[in-house]
Amino acid sequence: MTDVLPRLDAAAPDAAPILRAGQPTRWRAVFTTSPIATIGGSIILFWTLCAIFAPWITFHPPNKIDPMLIVDPYPSAAHWLGVDNLGRDMWARIVYGARTVLTVAPIAVLCAATLGSFLGLLAGYRGGWIDALIMRIGDTLLAFPKIILYLIIIAKFGASAFNIIAVIGITSAPIIARIVRAVTLDVKNRDYVAAARMRGESPLYIMLVEILPNVRGPLIVDFFLRLGYTTIAIGVLGFLGVGLPPPDPDWGGMVKETYAMLFVFPHMTLIPCFAISTLVIGFNFLATGLKEAGHDG
Amino acid sequence: MADADILTIEGVCIDAKGRRGTSRIVQDVSFSIRPGEAFGLVGESGCGKSTVALAAMRYLGSGLSLTGGRILFEGRDIAAMGVSELRSLRGNRIAMVYQDPMSSLNPVMTIGRQLIEVPLLHGETDPAKARHRAITMLGEVRLPDAAAMMGRYPHQLSGGQQQRVVIAMALMAEPALLVMDEPTTGLDVTIEAAILELVRELRQKFGTSILFISHNLGTVARLCDRIGVLYAGRLVETGTIRDVFKTPAHPYTRGLLAALPDHGADTRRTGGHARLSPIEGTLNAADRARIGCAFAPRCGYVEHSICSTAPIPLVAVRSGADQVARCARLHVVATTAPARAAKPVAIAAAASTGGRLLLALDHLSKRYDLGSRFGSGSTTAVYALSDASMQARAGETLAIVGESGSGKSTLAKVVSGLIPATGGSATLNGTEIGTVAVDKRSADMRRRVQMVFQNPDATLNPSHSIEFALTRPLRQQRGLSRAQARTEVVRLMERVRLPADLLRRKPHQLSGGQRQRVAVARSLAGQPDLIIADEPVSALDVSVQAAIVNLLGELLESGELGLVLISHDLGLVRHMADWVAVMYLGRIVEYGPASQVFAGPFHPYTEALLEAAPRPDPDARAPAIVLSGSMPSPTQRLVGCVFASRCPRKLNGLCEQVPPPVHTFEQHTIACHLDLGGVVTQAS
Numbered sequence: 001m002t003d004v005l006p007r008l009d010a011a012a013p014d015a016a017p018i019l020r021a022g023q024p025t026r027w028r029a030v031f032t033t034s035p036i037a038t039i040g041g042s043i044i045l046f047w048t049l050c051a052i053f054a055p056w057i058t059f060h061p062p063n064k065i066d067p068m069l070i071v072d073p074y075p076s077a078a079h080w081l082g083v084d085n086l087g088r089d090m091w092a093r094i095v096y097g098a099r100t101v102l103t104v105a106p107i108a109v110l111c112a113a114t115l116g117s118f119l120g121l122l123a124g125y126r127g128g129w130i131d132a133l134i135m136r137i138g139d140t141l142l143a144f145p146k147i148i149l150y151l152i153i154i155a156k157f158g159a160s161a162f163n164i165i166a167v168i169g170i171t172s173a174p175i176i177a178r179i180v181r182a183v184t185l186d187v188k189n190r191d192y193v194a195a196a197r198m199r200g201e202s203p204l205y206i207m208l209v210e211i212l213p214n215v216r217g218p219l220i221v222d223f224f225l226r227l228g229y230t231t232i233a234i235g236v237l238g239f240l241g242v243g244l245p246p247p248d249p250d251w252g253g254m255v256k257e258t259y260a261m262l263f264v265f266p267h268m269t270l271i272p273c274f275a276i277s278t279l280v281i282g283f284n285f286l287a288t289g290l291k292e293a294g295h296d297g
Numbered sequence: 298m299a300d301a302d303i304l305t306i307e308g309v310c311i312d313a314k315g316r317r318g319t320s321r322i323v324q325d326v327s328f329s330i331r332p333g334e335a336f337g338l339v340g341e342s343g344c345g346k347s348t349v350a351l352a353a354m355r356y357l358g359s360g361l362s363l364t365g366g367r368i369l370f371e372g373r374d375i376a377a378m379g380v381s382e383l384r385s386l387r388g389n390r391i392a393m394v395y396q397d398p399m400s401s402l403n404p405v406m407t408i409g410r411q412l413i414e415v416p417l418l419h420g421e422t423d424p425a426k427a428r429h430r431a432i433t434m435l436g437e438v439r440l441p442d443a444a445a446m447m448g449r450y451p452h453q454l455s456g457g458q459q460q461r462v463v464i465a466m467a468l469m470a471e472p473a474l475l476v477m478d479e480p481t482t483g484l485d486v487t488i489e490a491a492i493l494e495l496v497r498e499l500r501q502k503f504g505t506s507i508l509f510i511s512h513n514l515g516t517v518a519r520l521c522d523r524i525g526v527l528y529a530g531r532l533v534e535t536g537t538i539r540d541v542f543k544t545p546a547h548p549y550t551r552g553l554l555a556a557l558p559d560h561g562a563d564t565r566r567t568g569g570h571a572r573l574s575p576i577e578g579t580l581n582a583a584d585r586a587r588i589g590c591a592f593a594p595r596c597g598y599v600e601h602s603i604c605s606t607a608p609i610p611l612v613a614v615r616s617g618a619d620q621v622a623r624c625a626r627l628h629v630v631a632t633t634a635p636a637r638a639a640k641p642v643a644i645a646a647a648a649s650t651g652g653r654l655l656l657a658l659d660h661l662s663k664r665y666d667l668g669s670r671f672g673s674g675s676t677t678a679v680y681a682l683s684d685a686s687m688q689a690r691a692g693e694t695l696a697i698v699g700e701s702g703s704g705k706s707t708l709a710k711v712v713s714g715l716i717p718a719t720g721g722s723a724t725l726n727g728t729e730i731g732t733v734a735v736d737k738r739s740a741d742m743r744r745r746v747q748m749v750f751q752n753p754d755a756t757l758n759p760s761h762s763i764e765f766a767l768t769r770p771l772r773q774q775r776g777l778s779r780a781q782a783r784t785e786v787v788r789l790m791e792r793v794r795l796p797a798d799l800l801r802r803k804p805h806q807l808s809g810g811q812r813q814r815v816a817v818a819r820s821l822a823g824q825p826d827l828i829i830a831d832e833p834v835s836a837l838d839v840s841v842q843a844a845i846v847n848l849l850g851e852l853l854e855s856g857e858l859g860l861v862l863i864s865h866d867l868g869l870v871r872h873m874a875d876w877v878a879v880m881y882l883g884r885i886v887e888y889g890p891a892s893q894v895f896a897g898p899f900h901p902y903t904e905a906l907l908e909a910a911p912r913p914d915p916d917a918r919a920p921a922i923v924l925s926g927s928m929p930s931p932t933q934r935l936v937g938c939v940f941a942s943r944c945p946r947k948l949n950g951l952c953e954q955v956p957p958p959v960h961t962f963e964q965h966t967i968a969c970h971l972d973l974g975g976v977v978t979q980a981s
Contacts, residue, residue, distance in 0.1 A: 191750035192758040192766075194715055195816075197735055199770050199823065200743045213760030 037289020043282030060089035093249035111169035116176025124184025138174030228283035310365035335507040337521035341838040345530040392467035396479040398459035402451040409447030415469040457488035485700040490909035515911025529591035536620030546622040552576040556843035558872035575843035652691035662720035692856035696874035704883035747820035751832035757804040764800040774823035810841035882939040889965030
């Protein structure tokens with residue numbers, strides 16, 4: 001039974017991952033270990049760069065109408081993506097449209113996340129009637145068909161960037177509140193929260209310092225998913241004609257103005273559709289990658 | 298000899314493939330199990346003991362692969378078996394019992410259907426016969442009213458009963474080998490003792506071989522014939538249970554045995570706290586890959602020129618004996634006195650009796666009102682704690698023992714203010730705190746009572762660094778400036794024997810023992826009078842437990858601080874406590890100085906607890922008292938003795954109806970109807 005055969009310890013773990021230090025490495029790890037996150041990130045980076053450097057990478061003003069160009073609206077050397085039904089440069093309108101969507105969507109989602117987190121923390125930590133009140137109001141809001149809600153509010157207050165942000169912020173907040181509340185209900189019974197209570201921390205401190213950081217993971221994943229949804233929502237609003245007021249370029253609005261000519265000049269409609277789709281896919285891929293890397297738990 | 302063995306494991310190596318390459322988790326493990334033999338596999342968490350067991354059934358999860366050695370079951374190589382052959386082997390010849398019975402049973406099927414399934418899947422064609430066998434087997438595992446049990450669902454059973462059902466299910470196929478992976482770890486001591494007795498009986502009756510995996514040396518000693526000790530995926534010692542426990546050869550085995558609190562009744566000294574001998578250091582991931590001995594970095598006998606340069610073979614400890622150990626310096630280790638005998642006893646000189654009175658509980662009670670159901674006007678109440686009276690003094694440890702559901706954690710929460718009491722009083726330094734919730738207490742009062750929690754995973758906020766976790770209470774409770782707090786944090790870390798460079802780490806980068814030390818440091822930050830430790834070591838490995846126990850003992854030496862220790866581990870209580878309160882169903886059944894409580898006479902419940910506690914001694918006799926049944930529901934207000942329904946010495950007609958009188962022996966009180974002697978005072 002005695003083992004006398006000498007064996008070599010062949011399988012030495014090369015660079016055993018014992019220490020993970022701080023956030024930057026983890027973010028880097030997300031992109032190096034998850035191809036899907038890399039793809040999503042690249043798409044988002046592309047549109048972000050487009051939006052930032054819009055004036056330098058376009059050669060025609062986005063709102064300049066030139067009826068002469070409608071004779072041959074297809075892509076050419078002068079107009080990379082062709083022109084639209086009013087002879088405006090598609091490339092310029094797409095790139096400036098990215099500016100719109102990439103400012104409105106993140107601001108709207110940030111508002112929703114802030115409001116939602118606060119309500120979720122309050123509902124989860126306090127419980128009782130505060131919880132019931134917050135969650136029931138949220139449920140009521142969620143029970144409405146969203147598009148109708150958007151239309152009602154924007155019809156009442158008018159179409160503007162601020163109103164779009166407000167409407168998306170308010171309608172998304174209940175979902176975020178629900179996520180935050182679920183985590184709060186779990187975390188508030190952990191021993192470190194009991195320890196904080198025993199040393200007399202205020203409820204606000206416990207909610208913001210002890211609980212909120214632990215919601216970070218699911219919140220970040222949801223943030224990117226929600227950016228995707230919001231991109232679609234902004235597109236839908238534009239398509240329904242209640243988006244940002246013309247003539248400023250807006251992807252949804254571009255689809256709306258040209259879809260009647262889909263079979264004559266397909267590029268005028270399909271290019272903004274493609275832009276919306278890629279950006280949404282980019283956000284979703286990044287969210288999936290983050291989820292895989294364990295950012296939600 | 299190999300032909301007769303049920304299971305032979307030869308030089309097994311198992312690799313885990315991860316995102317960052319492969320690592321070896323089991324390295325060259327060899328042992329064999331003979332027919333009817335019980336083989337215990339012990340080791341700390343992460344040492345690969347469950348992986349070996351799964352490999353024996355060829356059940357390795359994804360990413361794990363057998364990369365060396367052979368596993369023979371009844372002489373056949375299981376790696377060469379086909380799928381159908383393997384399936385019939387798993388059901389018929391090998392059965393497994395896991396730690397958590399609830400996850401082994403299907404919650405939507407009755408016990409009966411799940412049991413009958415086993416023989417029907419393995420050749421039995423007559424459902425009536427299968428049913429009959431199932432009922433017989435439920436009787437064999439000592440479940441009351443077996444026929445009725447067949448129609449129940451798993452959630453209607455207690456944890457102990459569920460585990461019995463799982464064992465019955467495993468035995469239904471009359472397997473040659475029963476693999477038990479920590480089968481009693483989640484259970485109370487009294488239930489654990491009953492399950493172990495059952496397994497022992499069934500083993501004799503059916504002649505089943507057992508592979509018993511446990512981190513608890515006491516349970517292994519009670520059940521097994523032979524033992525294998527794993528460290529970092531390597532088998533460091535095997536032998537008969539008696540040889541290994543009496544003359545441990547490998548330094549790690551010696552360390553494990555020495556780290557246990559001594560169960561002998563005579564070790565309790567007067568004054569001061571004896572130290573346990575922990576194994577220094579922790580198991581690092583890098584140790585697994587060491588060429589030589591994986592234990593070398595933590596070993597007291599290490600000689601790196603010998604231990605770390607070449608692979609160490611298993612060598613016989615003595616000629617003729619079955620005991621082998623993987624140590625290059627066996628002769629040196631053997632000639633040095635065993636660590637257990639060399640254990641330093643009573644290092645503190647200061648007698649710790651009669652310290653300042655800190656905490657006094659007087660008929661403290663806690664009732665939860667569950668509210669009324671719709672329609673019926675009656676309300677349900679849970680009597681979590683009833684009439685608890687006891688005292689804790691500075692420099693002393695008051696231990697509270699009892700099974701889960703006995704109200705000991707409720708007591709801790711009431712004293713700490715997390716939940717307010719509903720009756721009686723608790724005073725700290727003369728100030729009422731029992732009915733005052735923590736957010737209503739004064740800042741000074743809050744500072745004086747601190748808590749150390751059980752679960753090292755939940756005790757520290759995973760989002761904050763260790764430094765933050767310690768700085769915050771210093772600044773908040775003692776009002777220190779940033780600079781003062783910084784120096785004080787370093788002092789706290791020294792006090793709990795942690796290197797200051799851990800301060801910048803996050804909790805997940807620390808081991809369980811280190812996290813628990815940080816938790817102790819955090820509780821000390823406000824310079825409290827009283828620390829409540831709720832099962833502070835029960836989630837830790839044996840070798841780490843000892844260090845935390847020593848640390849808590851040291852804190853008391855100053856005489857300024859009192860400790861309330863809540864534990865189910867009588868070995869630990871016997872080691873640490875000055876005063877002991879035994880609780881059952883929210884009531885104190887016995888209370889007194891530890892020396893008197895452990896000397897007897899005993900309350901029958903205390904006696905049962907003492908009998909049930911597993912001892913790391915293979916020659917310890919089987920427990921004379923094994924409690925049956927489970928604790929009654931705390932929603933009933935019992936008139937008589939709370940323990941009457943399970944008491945082996947119950948006086949019929951008296952115990953259930955009449956509140957027990959209190960017997961007093963010097964400072965020691967027992968609430969019982971039995972004639973235990975002493976001065977009897979009628980209970981109110």
